[in-house]
Amino acid sequence: MARRIRFTAFQMNAASHQAPGLWRHERDGSQRYAQAGHWLELARLLERGCFDAVLFADVLGANDVYAGSPEAALRHGVQIPVNDPLALVPLMAQATRHLGFGVTCALAYEHPYLFARRMSTLDHLSQGRVGWNIATRCFDSADRNLGLARPPAPEERFELAEEYLEVVYKLWEASWEDDAVRRDRQGGVYTDPAKVHAIGHRGRYFDVPGIHLCEPSPQRTPLLLAQAGTSPRAARFAAQHAEGIFLSGPSIAVVRRLVEQVRQCLSAAGRAREDVLIYTQALIITAPTSAEAQAKHMELLRHVDVEGALALLSGWTGIDFSRHPRNTPIEQVDTNAGRTALAAFSHAEPARRWTVGEAARFIGLGGRGPVIVGSPQQVADQLQQWADSTGIDGFNLSYALAHETMQDVVDLVVPELQQRGRYATGYAEGTLRDKLFGRGPRLPASHIGRQVKLGQTAPELPVSPRTGAENTV
Amino acid sequence: MARRIRFTAFQMNAASHQAPGLWRHERDGSQRYAQAGHWLELARLLERGCFDAVLFADVLGANDVYAGSPEAALRHGVQIPVNDPLALVPLMAQATRHLGFGVTCALAYEHPYLFARRMSTLDHLSQGRVGWNIATRCFDSADRNLGLARPPAPEERFELAEEYLEVVYKLWEASWEDDAVRRDRQGGVYTDPAKVHAIGHRGRYFDVPGIHLCEPSPQRTPLLLAQAGTSPRAARFAAQHAEGIFLSGPSIAVVRRLVEQVRQCLSAAGRAREDVLIYTQALIITAPTSAEAQAKHMELLRHVDVEGALALLSGWTGIDFSRHPRNTPIEQVDTNAGRTALAAFSHAEPARRWTVGEAARFIGLGGRGPVIVGSPQQVADQLQQWADSTGIDGFNLSYALAHETMQDVVDLVVPELQQRGRYATGYAEGTLRDKLFGRGPRLPASHIGRQVKLGQTAPELPVSPRTGAENTV
Numbered sequence: 001m002a003r004r005i006r007f008t009a010f011q012m013n014a015a016s017h018q019a020p021g022l023w024r025h026e027r028d029g030s031q032r033y034a035q036a037g038h039w040l041e042l043a044r045l046l047e048r049g050c051f052d053a054v055l056f057a058d059v060l061g062a063n064d065v066y067a068g069s070p071e072a073a074l075r076h077g078v079q080i081p082v083n084d085p086l087a088l089v090p091l092m093a094q095a096t097r098h099l100g101f102g103v104t105c106a107l108a109y110e111h112p113y114l115f116a117r118r119m120s121t122l123d124h125l126s127q128g129r130v131g132w133n134i135a136t137r138c139f140d141s142a143d144r145n146l147g148l149a150r151p152p153a154p155e156e157r158f159e160l161a162e163e164y165l166e167v168v169y170k171l172w173e174a175s176w177e178d179d180a181v182r183r184d185r186q187g188g189v190y191t192d193p194a195k196v197h198a199i200g201h202r203g204r205y206f207d208v209p210g211i212h213l214c215e216p217s218p219q220r221t222p223l224l225l226a227q228a229g230t231s232p233r234a235a236r237f238a239a240q241h242a243e244g245i246f247l248s249g250p251s252i253a254v255v256r257r258l259v260e261q262v263r264q265c266l267s268a269a270g271r272a273r274e275d276v277l278i279y280t281q282a283l284i285i286t287a288p289t290s291a292e293a294q295a296k297h298m299e300l301l302r303h304v305d306v307e308g309a310l311a312l313l314s315g316w317t318g319i320d321f322s323r324h325p326r327n328t329p330i331e332q333v334d335t336n337a338g339r340t341a342l343a344a345f346s347h348a349e350p351a352r353r354w355t356v357g358e359a360a361r362f363i364g365l366g367g368r369g370p371v372i373v374g375s376p377q378q379v380a381d382q383l384q385q386w387a388d389s390t391g392i393d394g395f396n397l398s399y400a401l402a403h404e405t406m407q408d409v410v411d412l413v414v415p416e417l418q419q420r421g422r423y424a425t426g427y428a429e430g431t432l433r434d435k436l437f438g439r440g441p442r443l444p445a446s447h448i449g450r451q452v453k454l455g456q457t458a459p460e461l462p463v464s465p466r467t468g469a470e471n472t473v
Numbered sequence: 474m475a476r477r478i479r480f481t482a483f484q485m486n487a488a489s490h491q492a493p494g495l496w497r498h499e500r501d502g503s504q505r506y507a508q509a510g511h512w513l514e515l516a517r518l519l520e521r522g523c524f525d526a527v528l529f530a531d532v533l534g535a536n537d538v539y540a541g542s543p544e545a546a547l548r549h550g551v552q553i554p555v556n557d558p559l560a561l562v563p564l565m566a567q568a569t570r571h572l573g574f575g576v577t578c579a580l581a582y583e584h585p586y587l588f589a590r591r592m593s594t595l596d597h598l599s600q601g602r603v604g605w606n607i608a609t610r611c612f613d614s615a616d617r618n619l620g621l622a623r624p625p626a627p628e629e630r631f632e633l634a635e636e637y638l639e640v641v642y643k644l645w646e647a648s649w650e651d652d653a654v655r656r657d658r659q660g661g662v663y664t665d666p667a668k669v670h671a672i673g674h675r676g677r678y679f680d681v682p683g684i685h686l687c688e689p690s691p692q693r694t695p696l697l698l699a700q701a702g703t704s705p706r707a708a709r710f711a712a713q714h715a716e717g718i719f720l721s722g723p724s725i726a727v728v729r730r731l732v733e734q735v736r737q738c739l740s741a742a743g744r745a746r747e748d749v750l751i752y753t754q755a756l757i758i759t760a761p762t763s764a765e766a767q768a769k770h771m772e773l774l775r776h777v778d779v780e781g782a783l784a785l786l787s788g789w790t791g792i793d794f795s796r797h798p799r800n801t802p803i804e805q806v807d808t809n810a811g812r813t814a815l816a817a818f819s820h821a822e823p824a825r826r827w828t829v830g831e832a833a834r835f836i837g838l839g840g841r842g843p844v845i846v847g848s849p850q851q852v853a854d855q856l857q858q859w860a861d862s863t864g865i866d867g868f869n870l871s872y873a874l875a876h877e878t879m880q881d882v883v884d885l886v887v888p889e890l891q892q893r894g895r896y897a898t899g900y901a902e903g904t905l906r907d908k909l910f911g912r913g914p915r916l917p918a919s920h921i922g923r924q925v926k927l928g929q930t931a932p933e934l935p936v937s938p939r940t941g942a943e944n945t946v
Contacts, residue, residue, distance in 0.1 A: 013594070015663055024658040031656050034597040034688070036567050060587065062684055070666070070684060077663025081654070081688040084594035091563040091598065094509050109587055113618045114533065121486070121557040124507040125564065145586045145683045181554070183504050185497040188778065190488055190550025193543070210618045211535055211543060215507070215554040305661065 005387050005422050006394025007414075008102070008279055009046050009406055012057045013085045015077035018367035018398045019283075020312055021305025023077050030402040034083060036091055042403050043092035046099055049410030050424045052277075052436060053100030053131060054092070055225070055246065055396060056085035060109060061142030063315035066307075067322040070141070073315075076308030086118065093126035098427035098435065102131035102225045102244070106138045108157070109146045112167040113208055119222050120172065120214035128218025128431030128441055133225040134241065136161045136234075139315060158233050163203045165241060169449040170199040172221045175212035191215070200455020209455075218431045221443050228262055228278075239265030239276075240448055243433070246396050248281035248368035252389050255280050259391045275444065277436060279396040280386070283366030286408050290375045297373045300400045301365055306357060309364035326357030367398055376416040383413075384422060478860050478895050479867025480887075481575070481752055482519050482879055485530045486558045488550035491840035491871045492756075493785055494778025496550055503875035507556060509564055515876050516565035519572055522883030523897045525750075525909060526573030526604060527565070528698070528719065528869060529558035533582060534615030536788035539780075540795040543614075546788075549781030559591065566599035571900035571908065575604035575698045575717070579611045581630070582619045585640040586681055592695050593645065593687035601691025601904030601914055606698040607714065609634045609707075612788060631706050636676045638714060642922040643672040645694045648685035664688070673928025682928075691904045694916050701735055701751075712738030712749075713921055716906070719869050721754035721841040725862050728753050732864045748917065750909060752869040753859070756839030759881050763848045770846045773873045774838060779830060782837035799830030840871055849889040856886075857895060 016023045016030055023030050032038035046054055062070035062080050073080050089101045101122075105115065122130040136157050137143065143151045152160060180195035201208040226242035229235040238245055245262055249255040258280075263273055285300065287293040310321040324333055333356065354362070365371055372382045383395065399405035417423035428434060431441040443449045489496045489503055496503050505511035519527055535543035535553050546553050562574045574595075578588065595603040609630050610616065616624045625633060653668035674681040699711035701720035711718055718735055722728040731753075736746055758773065760766040783794040797806055806829065827835070838844055845855045856868065872878035890896035901907060904914040916922045 021661070023656070023663060024661060026658070034690075036563065036598050040567070060590075060686070062686065070669075074664040074666040074669055074684075075662055077656075080686065081664070082590075082686050083597060084591050086560075087563045087591070087594045087598055090509065090560045091567055094513070094564055094567065109584065111582065111619050113620075114582055117533075117555075118557050118560070121560045124556060125509050125560055141683055145681050146584050147586075147679065149680070183496070183550075185499070188494070188497055189548055190496060191547040191554070193547040196543075196547055206620065207622070208618050210614055211547075213533070213535065213553065213555050217507075 002384070002422060003387065003393075004424060005383055005417055006277065006279065006424075007049065007051045007409070008394065008396045009042070009051055009054045010057065010281060010396045010398045011042070011054055012079060012082065013088055014079050014082040016079065016308075017057060018312070018363075019300075019304070019400045020076055020078050020308030020364055022300065022303050022365075022400050024305075025300070025303045025401055027404055028401045029404075033402075038402070039088050039092050040095045042406065043095045043099055045403060045406055045410055047096045049406070049414045050427060051099060052394065053102050053432065055102040055131075055133060056088065056104055058082070058085050058104040058106070058135075059138050059142065060106060061139040061145060063139060063311055064141050065139075065314035065318060065320055066311040067320065072307055072311040072322075076305050076311060078308045078311045079315075086122065089122045089130060090125045093129060098129075100129045100131055100223065100432035100435070101126060102133050102223070104133040104135050106135040106142070107161055107164045108137040108148065108151075109142065112164050112206060113171070116168045116171040117213045119168075120212070120217045123217035123219050123222055124214070128433070130219070131223035131225050131244065131432060133227075133246070134161070134165075135227075154231065154233065158237055160205050161237065163205050165449070166203070166452060167199070167201050167206050167208050169221065169452045170201055170454060171208075171212035173443070173449055174452055174454055175199055176216050178216065181215045197454055202455060219433050219441050221449050223432050223436070224443075224449075228258055235261060235265045236269070238262075239269045239271065242276060243443075244277045244279065244436070246279050246281070248396075250362070250368065250370055252386055255386070255392065256390045263391075271446075277393040278391070279394045280390065280392045281367060281369030281398060282386070282395045283369060283371045283398045283400060284379055284395075284405070284409050284413060285371060285373045285400065286376055286379045286412050288375065288412070290378055293374050293378070297371070301361070304361055304364035306360045306364065309360035310356070313360060313363055321356055321360070324356050326355060326360070328356045330354045330356055330359050365400060369396075369398065376412040379413050380416045380420060380422070383417070384420075475857070475895060476860065476866070477897060478856055478890055479750065479752065479897075480522065480524045480882070481867065481869045482515070482524055482527045483530065483754065483869045483871045484515070484527055485552060485555065486561055487552050487555040489781075490530060490552065491785070491836075492777070492873045493549055493551050493781030493837055495773065495776050495838075495873050497778070498773070498776045498874055500877055501874045502877075506875075511875070512561050512565050513568045515879065516568045516572055518876060518879055518883055520569045522879070522887045523900065524572060525867065526575050526905065528575040528604075528606060529561065529577055531555070531558050531577040531579070531608075532611050532615065533579060534612040534618060536612060536784055537614050538612075538791060538793055539784040539787035540793065545780055545784040545795075549778050549784060551781045551784045552788075559595065562595045562603060563598045566602060571602075573602045573604055573696065573905035573908070574599060575606050575696070577606040577608050579608040579615070580634055580637045581610040581621065581624075582615065585637050585679060586644070589641045589644040590686045592641075593685070593690045596690035596692050596695055597687070601906070603692070604696035604698050604717065604905060606700075606719070607634070607638075608700075627704065627706065631710055633678050634710060636678050638922070639676070639925060640672070640674050640679050640681050642694065642925045643674055643927060644681075644685035646916070646922055647925055647927055648672055649689050651689065654688045670927055675928060692906050692914050694922050696905050696909070697916075697922075701731055708734060708738045709742070711735075712742045712744065715749060716916075717750045717752065717909070719752050719754070721869075723835070723841065723843055725859055728859070728863045728865065736864075744919075750866040751864070752867045753863065753865045754840060754842030754871060755856075755859070755868045756842060756844045756871045756873060757852055757878070757882050757886060758844060758846045758873065759849055759852045759885050761848065761885065763851055766847050766851070770844070774834070777834055777837035779833045779837065782833035783829070786833060786836055794829055794833070797829050799828060799833070801829045803827045803829055803832050838873060842869075842871065849885040852886050853889040853893060853895070856890070857893075
């Protein structure tokens with residue numbers, strides 16, 4: 001039986017995400033990003049379409065690589081203003097029963113003890129439907145404003161990330177035993193102190209001696225997500241920890257190669273391919289007929305904002321594209337920083353020489369992924385071809401217009417895939433991890449997060465707690 | 474005309490708040506604290522009762538002063554487990570139109586740049602109904618787990634707090650001009666970069682050179698709340714910044730004196746009494762008849778958990794009450810740390826010599842405030858007497874049983890006060906600040922938060938942003 005195709009929705013709590021300029025379209029609703037209703041509608045829509053989850057991108061700084069200033073980003077609404085995505089989870093969870101929520105949080109900026117409680121709370125309130133897209137850092141401008149005068153070197157960044165994960169794993173997985181909370185009204189025991197353990201963590205970056213503040217949430221550790229990573233170290237990190245891996249490439253050939261790399265990294269980390277779901281980014285533009293879909297594509301392309309796209313591309317690559325005339329071939333943009341990001345274009349159409357302006361227009365609609373255009377049947381054909389040729393599990397769908405793009409997918413493409421037996425017609429019960437893997441709510445026993453050992457120095461809590469004579473007055 | 478009496482609800486995203494042991498009562502619903510439904514019900518109830526706001530207490534550490542371990546707190550469910558209160562705001566805001574949300578956040582543990590975005594987001598999502606109860610720090614155990622090996626001395630703590638506020642005021646009040654966001658579809662301008670200012674903050678504790686990440690939210694600065702403070706420095710801090718001040722005392726005489734102190738501090742800070750609303754803590758136990766109310770009080774008292782109450786009191790005072798026999802007169806508990814907290818008891822009933830055990834039972838139902846027991850008429854009489862004799866604006870109501878205590882207040886006491894013309898029968902339109910003060914959504918022009926000046930070193934953004942020729946493709 002051909003494998004099922006999965007969808008996640010790629011979003012951002014911001015004025016615009018990966019379609020710079022599309023906010024100017026009269027049918028775009030993203031101007032409502034700061035209102036609850038905007039997100040409640042999306043949540044209900046995605047659940048109707050049996051999406052696995054919504055994945056929230058995030059940045060903690062203004063994108064100011066282009067011309068060395070946030071001016072272009074501000075002017076063109078490129079991922080600024082940007083609100084906190086975490087606040088959307090309780091809201092959207094309340095409006096749904098099954099949809100998952102992946103939230104990007106960069107660990108460089110918040111202490112793990114505080115972050116662990118934040119995620120446990122969201123996992124409780126969403127009944128086990130939260131995921132964490134683990135980022136190690138954000139823009140330089142985030143570092144500057146968040147007190148990291150000297151951001152750590154890449155290798156050190158991952159050392160810190162590994163220790164950060166060790167701390168939160170200890171808090172989530174090992175501090176409270178499953179049956180620690182008793183809520184025994186007769187016996188007067190809320191929590192059995194003998195079953196709550198101080199983690200005794202002493203490390204290079206963090207000392208966290210105490211207990212987790214929250215009782216175990218449905219998933220304990222949120223579903224762990226990561227980008228496939230553009231460096232070998234980042235790829236190793238993702239393969240070690242992630243249960244969902246997101247990647248992007250403009251062509252089947254590029255994505256096939258990326259999936260192969262993920263496979264190798266997983267194997268090196270002692271994990272099986274089926275321990276992880278892989279989603280590749282795509283933008284779907286569809287309409288009842290092929291001609292209508294093509295017309296819609298052309299109309300949307302006319303709204304792409306090239307300067308906004310260059311600001312976005314500058315932020316991604318660290319290259320200031322304001323310094324390069326738009327007819328410059330991108331392989332002449334002489335820098336190492338963006339080599340990997342730019343190389344993708346040459347693979348999209350190997351025969352073509354991309355200019356800076358063309359690259360901007362390319363990423364201006366759909367970011368680093370392909371734009372899949374056509375009637376529902378044509379789109380389904382292409383999705384199947386992508387899935388079957390690359391080995392991915394699903395697509396992380398960006399949008400051109402909020403929420404029209406997602407509505408078209410839900411109303412037109414999902415039913416077509418369902419008819420072909422290639423898409424879910426409902427959700428499994430349970431937590432997000434249950435729904436995706438069907439192996440229970442918790443991290444698998446073999447996962448690195450389950451291997452943590454509590455510190456030797458942790459003071460053991462007394463085994464038999466006292467009961468004062470005056471305990472009940 | 475006699476002044477209106479106001480209510481806020483004092484809550485915590487935790488197993489129990491200020492009624493240790495009451496979770497064992499069969500009618501208590503607080504065991505559902507980790508479920509969204511628990512809070513949605515409360516939100517709707519409080520709005521039906523025209524409460525100004527719900528005030529969320531918070532701690533970021535386990536209370537481990539009692540016997541030097543979190544054991545008693547865990548066993549008796551004393552404010553642990555404890556989830557993040559911020560996550561409740563979007564949820565409860567969605568279920569209501571008017572209710573305000575005050576959230577306690579201790580500024581010692583999160584960078585102001587990150588925190589500013591978090592609050593702006595909540596202010597957006599709640600349409601301007603969020604308040605910040607400014608705490609400077611939490612327990613020693615929070616410091617230990619959050620990487621503050623040497624917590625700052627009290628005076629330095631307030632210096633840091635003042636600078637923290639300066640940073641967030643700059644971000645909230647001065648970074649984005651009112652008309653910076655244009656969303657001009659025709660002109661292609663989302664935000665006018667000339668109207669967004671880098672704050673250029675360079676201080677002793679924080680360097681924040683950049684712009685705020687969020688566009689102005691309805692209130693910009695959330696409604697500012699604070700405890701009256703137990704030290705002169707804390708009192709000065711509250712009087713300088715707060716728009717809502719919370720205090721607690723067991724008797725009219727004590728509260729009258731505390732209000733007088735607030736008055737003096739406000740005056741010293743150049744602020745008027747009417748710039749601030751003062752709420753004093755109370756627990757109301759009511760039923761249709763006086764006899765039923767008295768019986769309910771006795772029944773609730775029987776559920777107080779004295780060891781839990783001593784753990785709570787230990788956390789508040791820093792005194793380890795496990796070391797003192799319960800018949801010790803509290804004035805013999807020889808330490809300076811808790812002098813102020815303990816002194817309150819001697820004022821409650823001046824002729825009485827309180828023992829440790831009696832003090833525990835006292836705070837075990839209703840914390841540091843009075844328990845007001847009686848029929849709706851009797852309760853209304855007492856509330857009027859308190860309000861008219863002390864000069865407070867309202868009561869911050871704790872609960873014995875969730876949500877029965879609040880339901881009794883809403884169903885029985887609110888209508889009685891409304892009949893007497895002493896309680897609101899509806900809400901004003903607008904933001905929380907509008908509703909409370911009727912002077913617009915923003916901090917008053919005279920408030921310290923409006924006086925911030927952006928750093929001289931802030932790079933000015935170019936006044937006339939470029940429009941590239943290829944701006945619209």
